[in-house]
Amino acid sequence: MQQISFILNGDHVDAWVAGHEMLLDVLRDHFGLTGAKEGCGMGECGACTVIVDELSIDSCLFPVMEVEGRRVETVEGLTLPGGDMHPLQQAFLEHGASQCGFCTPGMVMSAKAFIDDQQQSGEKATEEVIKHEMAGNLCRCTGYYQIIEAVKSLVNK
Numbered sequence: 001m002q003q004i005s006f007i008l009n010g011d012h013v014d015a016w017v018a019g020h021e022m023l024l025d026v027l028r029d030h031f032g033l034t035g036a037k038e039g040c041g042m043g044e045c046g047a048c049t050v051i052v053d054e055l056s057i058d059s060c061l062f063p064v065m066e067v068e069g070r071r072v073e074t075v076e077g078l079t080l081p082g083g084d085m086h087p088l089q090q091a092f093l094e095h096g097a098s099q100c101g102f103c104t105p106g107m108v109m110s111a112k113a114f115i116d117d118q119q120q121s122g123e124k125a126t127e128e129v130i131k132h133e134m135a136g137n138l139c140r141c142t143g144y145y146q147i148i149e150a151v152k153s154l155v156n157k
Helices: 023-029 087-094 104-121 127-134 145-152
Strands: 002-008 011-017 049-052 055-058 071-073
Touching: 023 049, 049 104, 055 104, 087 104, 087 145, 104 127, 104 145, 127 145
Parallel strands: 002 071
Antiparallel strands: 002 011, 049 055, 049 071
16 A cells, blocks of 8 residues: 545545556545446446546546645535535536436536636637547437537636
């Protein structure tokens, strides 16, 4: 076991972890953050997506030792002061983009990383770009129309 330190949803945290553990397992087992889900366990479905230093990653494949000294954001960290939903969560709600909810946290985190990057670069995003950016997240409940509409409502602002 080794101790690691990182920033988790804005708070400095320490954890004793085994070198072989993946970030997803540590988030769920050590910190009780169950928003990120293990879907395929192979980095193909995106249900485990979290953000590490502004990049969306598949936490089921990301060795926890790699987060030493880095900043990790999970869907639980999006809640605004006072308990209000993040604008992205509100957009998903307003567009009916949350089906069963299993894939939703990963979708939201992928969208957040994309929108944050898009806003920093100042580049305009087309619907095709949005679809490309969200392609790493699978939803087995329905199509992607509502999800794309939710993301579209926040890009290019």
